[in-house]
Amino acid sequence: MNNTGLHTVHEKQVKRYRKDPEGLLKWIAENLPLEKVVMGTGFGPPGIVLLDMLFKVTRDISVFYIDTGFLFDQTYDLKTQLEEKYGFEFLRFSTDLTPAQQEQKFGENLWEKEPDTCCNIRKVLPMKDALKNYDYWITGIRKKQTSVRAHANLVEMEPRFSVIKMNPLLNWTHDEVWDYIKEHNLPYNVLHDRNYPSIGCKQCTSPVCEGEDERNGRWKGMNKTECGLHKMVGDEKQTFKDN
Secondary structure, three states: HHHHHHHHHHOHHHHHHOOHHHHHHHHHHHHOOOOHHHEEOOHHHHHHHHHHHHHHOOOEEEEEEOOOOEEEEHHHHHHHHHHHHOOOEEEOOOOOOEEEEEEEEHHHHHHHOOHHHHHHHHHHHHHHHHHHOOOOOEEOOOOOOOOOOHOOOOOOEEEOOOOEEOOOOOOOHHHHHHHHHHOOOOOOOOHHHHHOOOOEHHHHHHOOOOOOOOOHHHEEEOOOOOOOOOOHHHHOOEEEOOO
């Protein structure tokens, strides 16, 4: 962890960008060592917005995704569309354990029996690899998404991955995200037009009924709303209050 970098972010009082994600990205591009900054995306609407904003500010920050091996075909199609639109290539990270090897080791449908274990294997462990050479991780999470994310801050220490986590869209609403997508005619996952407001792996994502929370289609019927990439880390978590 770059403690000097942590001090820099704090002293510059980035909280003034709490509703200005593009402004925060510009500040990052002007003040941080870009070789130590990376953005992650799961190809959701906030990630698409953030990607568009990022490329307006700089082309010198890498962007990665976690390929679980269980993503929808439409998600891979969107990845290709975005690469063609912006003329770049996402960094891909994945577990070494193939779906077949996972089934052999843990039995069939691990995501039904132990969804947290499945997420840890296919998402959290690859994330550690994705972030190991960076000090700053830009995410597209929003407070309104889940109860865990409601406690997040604009900038926070993430000791699990030894990075400073930066959340430019944290205080944006669902409508602000989609208004931006429509205004700038950005590509998005076609499954969103088929009642899939939040999209993850095929086995753990379902359409939702009108009026349901957008996360109700993730791990339906289970007491689970997060894959483990974003979580409260107890007393270890250090944040700079942005509200």
